[in-house]
Amino acid sequence: MIRYLKKENKELVLVREKQRAPWISLYPPYEHGELEAFAAEHNLPLDFLTDSLDIDERSRYEREDDIILILVNTPILNNDVRESEAIYITVPIGIILTPDYLITITGRENPTVQKFLDDKVKNFDPSDRKLFVLQLFEQNVFMFLDCLKRLNLKRNLIEQELYSSSRNKELRQLLRIEKSLVYFVNSLSTNELLKMKMKRTDLLGIRDLEHHTDLFEDLIIDNSQALDMSNVYTNILSGTMEAYASIVSNNMNVFIHRLTIITIILMVPTLVASFYGMNLKNLPLQDYEYAFYVILILSFLFGFLLILYFRRKNRF
Numbered sequence: 089m090i091r092y093l094k095k096e097n098k099e100l101v102l103v104r105e106k107q108r109a110p111w112i113s114l115y116p117p118y119e120h121g122e123l124e125a126f127a128a129e130h131n132l133p134l135d136f137l138t139d140s141l142d143i144d145e146r147s148r149y150e151r152e153d154d155i156i157l158i159l160v161n162t163p164i165l166n167n168d169v170r171e172s173e174a175i176y177i178t179v180p181i182g183i184i185l186t187p188d189y190l191i192t193i194t195g196r197e198n199p200t201v202q203k204f205l206d207d208k209v210k211n212f213d214p215s216d217r218k219l220f221v222l223q224l225f226e227q228n229v230f231m232f233l234d235c236l237k238r239l240n241l242k243r244n245l246i247e248q249e250l251y252s253s254s255r256n257k258e259l260r261q262l263l264r265i266e267k268s269l270v271y272f273v274n275s276l277s278t279n280e281l282l283k284m285k286m287k288r289t290d291l292l293g294i295r296d297l298e299h300h301t302d303l304f305e306d307l308i309i310d311n312s313q314a315l316d317m318s319n320v321y322t323n324i325l326s327g328t329m330e331a332y333a334s335i336v337s338n339n340m341n342v343f344i345h346r347l348t349i350i351t352i353i354l355m356v357p358t359l360v361a362s363f364y365g366m367n368l369k370n371l372p373l374q375d376y377e378y379a380f381y382v383i384l385i386l387s388f389l390f391g392f393l394l395i396l397y398f399r400r401k402n403r404f
Contacts, residue, residue: 089114089115089116089117089118090112090113090114090122090126091112091113091115091205092104092105092108092109092111092112093109093110093111093112093113093205093214094108094109094110094111094214094215095212095213095214095215099207100204100205100207100212100214109189110189110190110214110215110217111189111190111191111192111214111220112189112190112191112192113191113192113193113201113205114126114137114191114192114193114194115193115194115197115198115201115205116194116195116196116197123137123138130186130191132155132184132186132191133152133155133157136150136152136155136157136182136184137182137184137193139157139159139180139182140157140159140180140181140182140184140193140194140195141182141193141194141195142180142195143177143179143180143195145159145180146159146161146278147159147160147161147180147275147278147279147281147282148278148282149282149285149286149291154186154187155184155185155186156184156185156291157182157183157184157185158182158183158184158185158221158282158286158291159180159181159182159183159282160180160181160183160224160225160228160279160282161178161179161180161181161275161278161279162178162179162180162181162198162200162228162231162232162275163176163177163178163231163232163235163271163272163275164176164177164178164179164196164197164198164199166268167196171260171261171264172260172263172264173264173267174264174267174268174270174271175239175242175264175265175267175268176235176239176268176271176272177268177271178271178272178274178275179194179195179196179198180194180195181193181194181198181200181201181224181228182194183221183224185217185221189217190214190217190220190221192204192224199231200224200227200228200231201224203227204223204224204227209223209227211223218292218293218294218297218300219300219303221292222292222294222300222303222304222307225283225304225307225311226303226307226310228279229307229310229311229314230310232272232275232276232311232314232318233310233313233314233317235268235272236272236314236317236318236321239265239268239269239321240321242261242265243262243265243321243324243325243328246258246261246262246265247328250332259329259332262325262328262329265325266322266325266326266329269318269321269322269325270322272314272318273315273318273319273322276311276314276315276318277315279311280308280311280312280315283304283307283308283311284308286304287304287305287308292304349398352394353391353394353395353398354391356387356390356391356394357384357387357388357390357391360383360386360387360390361387364383
């Protein structure tokens with residue numbers, strides 16, 4: 089889907105004349121051959137569009153003649169509901185700067201871009217392309233921070249459930265959170281390198297614009313904060329899972345220990361019964377009328393003595 093957009097009376101509107109549109113949004117779903125035709129029509133390198141749709145592309149920028157491609161990774165909710173998959177994944181947003189307009193392209197429905205399409209970003213004007221790029225970066229960092237808070241809240245709730253149960257369901261959910269955090273750490277790291285390189289090379293040409301420069305520096309700080317949060321949450325989650333694994337292992341050892349003691353206690357009456365189950369002569373109490381009851385009482389007595397012994401040794 090291709091949309092040509094501009095601001096009129098502080099509202100984002102669609103325009104039919106592409107020459108008047110400072111912002112062109114390429115958003116899924118796409119028709120067959122649509123991107124190829126768009127690249128040919130606007131004299132764009134096709135790989136600038138296709139790279140933006142590749143989920144494995146890292147954050148970077150690339151320049152060809154007077155056209156600049158900026159790829160920045162952003163978090164989205166994973167549509168794969170399988171319990172083995174991450175809750176959130178990261179996908180690239182392609183930002184293409186040409187002399188006449190700015191193009192955004194993404195391979196999946198993206199909440200960061202959708203905020204701009206819904207005109208929910210304050211002081212957003214696509215005609216100011218330099219500020220537009222910085223605002224995209226800003227909303228992207230905010231999206232990472234929001235997802236991190238959601239993951240941390242979910243982790244806390246799962247931990248509370250783990251205190252009262254030992255189901256595999258909670259462990260699988262923790263693994264999904266851990267996978268999401270791995271995606272976040274990798275994406276935020278590459279995003280930070282991208283921004284640092286853009287600042288060093290002054291890719292956007294904002295060195296003499298104080299407001300833009302201050303905003304860019306704040307974005308780098310916010311991105312570092314999100315990266316630190318991701319690392320902290322990853323370490324906490326790893327420590328939680330290791331501690332829980334130790335607790336489960338310790339509980340299993342205690343259970344096996346108690347089961348072994350119970351087996352030893354039950355072995356005494358079983359041993360006596362096995363002796364008297366033999367078809368032999370001259371067994372003790374063989375001809376005694378109340379032999380069964382005597383043997384039964386003695387078996388329970390020996391078992392009770394074993395229980396007292398293990399109690400005194402703090403083994404049971």
